[in-house]
Amino acid sequence: MLKIGIIGIAAVFFAVLLKRDRPELSMLLSVACGTIIFAFALERLGTTIEFFKGLISKLPVEPAFFVTMVKMLGIAYIAEFSSSICKDCGHSAIASQIELFAKGAIVVMSIPVMSCLIELIGELF
Template sequence: MEIVQLVVIGMIASILYLILQEFGAPIGFLIILVSSILIFSVVIKHINGVFQLIHYLGERASIEGMYIETILKIIGIAYITELGSSLTKDAGLSSIATKIELAGKIFILVISIPIITALLEAIINFLPVN
């Protein structure tokens, strides 16, 4: 099972980080970075399958492709933002992590404007005209 391998990689990286941190070695963050990228690269293969399934189901439900693609982009931005934020927090740079999170939220807002617009137009069309 891949999850067991990923957990073992995470545990080994954590132990190495703790050991090297005791000696004051600055390579500890590099271990965190490499292990995070390795774990993310394995997980992204599975996420890609989920994205394809969502796209397929959206087509079957006759949902406009733009909306499905927008939702998938939003999910992708959220995952990438979380990874970047976590890595910078691990490096002790919580102020930069906060800025990364803010940037991710703003990008999600900007990308979601077409969906928000369509939703508001649908609501307006349901309202009675005076």
């Protein structure tokens, strides 16, 4: 986390210095820094996924549900990252559309999980 904090603070410092004279380079620096931090987050996410794969193999849970949950998490991360970059560049309308689409995609992906949950509740009562 310290490495990510240092990268972020250094990028912000240089972006602020560049913004006055070369705003286009400031924006590119922000995007590059965000991409680097996102790559670190994906690396950590891989470790988390491996942990949950081991856990799922020991439980009587359908693995397809886990895959769906990971995909929904990926959509949320990518949407947040993309939306933040758009907002930083002054395009808040596009950022809002990205967020709206991501929410809709997550709802659509959750339908099979919710359907199984409703069936399970129906069997219990």
